[in-house]
Amino acid sequence: MAAAQTTKEKVKRTAQKLFRERGYAAVGMRELAKEVGIQAPSLYNHYKSKDDLLREICFDMAQQFFAAFDKALVTEVKFQRQLKAVIKAHIGVIAANLEASEVFFNEWMFLEQPHLGKFKKLRFEYEMKFRDIIDKGIKKGDFKEMNSKLIAFAIFSSLNATYDLYNSNENLTQEEIANDISDLLLKGLKS
Amino acid sequence: MAAAQTTKEKVKRTAQKLFRERGYAAVGMRELAKEVGIQAPSLYNHYKSKDDLLREICFDMAQQFFAAFDKALVTEVKFQRQLKAVIKAHIGVIAANLEASEVFFNEWMFLEQPHLGKFKKLRFEYEMKFRDIIDKGIKKGDFKEMNSKLIAFAIFSSLNATYDLYNSNENLTQEEIANDISDLLLKGLKS
DNA sequence: CCATTACACTAACACTTGTTAGTTTCAAAA
DNA sequence: TTTTGAAACTAACAAGTGTTAGTGTAATGG
Structure with a gap:
């Protein structure tokens, strides 16, 4: 079992790094x-x-x-805990693939058809899985009556700030980020 | 006073539209x-x-x-109200410049020096104005004891989801978005 | 009425883009 | 030892990049 990565792996990792820091369209094959x-x-x-x-x-x-979402979901029944569990799972994936997840979030638009269409569909499905928890939580009374689409968008964009948080001078662990963000979203900033 | 826009204005507006939907690097001068x-x-x-x-x-x-930030700040004294006021102001600017603000958030990285440096400095200053409110609010006891950088990042990324919210099928007004987001951030999702 | 200015045009340059064709190298399989 | 296959190479192509030079035209200001 070679600890050294194959050339193909190296290509992928380098592409993730370059696509993230300069954008897909701005990175040429020669540079890569x-x-x-x-x-x-x-x-x-x-x-x-x-x-x-x-x-x-x-x-x-x-x-x-x-x-990660599916694995996190099965173990919980209360919607607050469910939401926290999937937030934790989501951040876990980001943390384990910092550069690739940034590409995933910001460069997917450069995909060509038919992959672009399939990708959009996947993203929508994933978003709906989150909204589903929120909607059910609202119905059950665990969550406030709010626009679930707005909430889902706010959650997603907050989670996706994880990358910037890692790269800031603060030394935050994945645990801390997941806890603080889900606390903020659930309980709010007000004391 | 021509109601019709000048060619220069048309160039700028078209550029904003194209840069947003396809990315700065992917849009050529001929296409524009x-x-x-x-x-x-x-x-x-x-x-x-x-x-x-x-x-x-x-x-x-x-x-x-x-x-917009400076104008919103002067009228308020309580930190919760201050935060809500600047959130409202921020979203107001986004709402009034939907495409340009997307370019502002996502394409600034393609600026060349020395403008790139100046721009980064401006962004940092703006972020610090928000963090300042949060830090002072925490100190005074209006806000919970939390990592203010994390909070600021979460707020920013939530606000910047405004564009996507406008473009979704929901018919949300600027008022509603600002109210719902600041409510979520202040009071949380939990009922 | 003439000079100037604003703003459009065509032609072209130097360079970069993603990609293909064809060739070489070298290790593993037969 | 010969064959095969993966994976590197060089050379090159067609198309596209941002941009400049030089020109025409029509409205404006003195």
Whole structure:
């Protein structure tokens, strides 16, 4: 079991890093290849196009988010706990794939058809899983009567700030971020 | 006083639209020109470079955010009200410049130096104005003891989801969004 | 009425883009 | 030892990039 990564893995990891910091459209195949340490055409021994590379990054992350959500959900019954559990799971995936998840959130728009359509569908499904918990929680009385779409959007965008939090000078653990954000969302800032 | 917009205004508005929906790097000058209804080189009669165009969009928005913040702040003394007031002001600016504010949030990274440096500084200052309210509110006891950086990040990212909310099928007014988001942040989701 | 200015145009440049074709290298399988 | 396959290479293409030079035209101001 080689601890060293294969070239293909290195290509993917480097692409995640570059796509995140400069944007998919702004990163050229030559630049990517140089960072990996090979020539541009050699990239095509591993991925059949630039789009193919982006596709693998985005859909891998989608799969991870779904898997983590489903795993987190089964163990809880109360909606407050359910929400906290999936928030924790979501942040866990981000924390374990900091760069790839940023690409997932910000660069998916550059996917070409038909993958773009499939991706949008996946994202919508994932959003609906969150809204489902909120709606059920409202119905049961665990949560306040509020616009669940707005809440879902607020939750998502808060969670997705995790990357910036990690890169700030504060030394926050994944646990702390998940706890603080779910506390804020559930109980509010007011003392 | 022509009610019709000048060509320069049309260029700017079209650029905001295209940069938002396709990303700065992915939009070419020829495409922009075509949408405006002129030839690409004619753009240079109005802006001296592509970067110049992005710069004007970004710094105009920065100025608007600062102006709205300062205007909102003076009238309030309690920190909960202060926070709500600046949230309202922030969302007001987004609502009045939906496309430009998206460019401001997502495409500023493509600014070239020295503008990039100046822009980053402005963004940081703006963030600190928010954190300042939170920190003072915590000190006074109006707010819970929490990591103010995390809170500020969560607030910012929530606010910046406003664009997506407007574009969803829900018919939410600017008032409603501002009220619901500040309610959520202050009082939490829990009933 | 003439000079100037604003703003459009076409042609073109130097460079970069993603990608393909064809070739070489080198280790593992037969 | 020969064959095969993966994975690197160089050379090159067609298309697209931001931008400049130079020109025409029509309205404006002296």
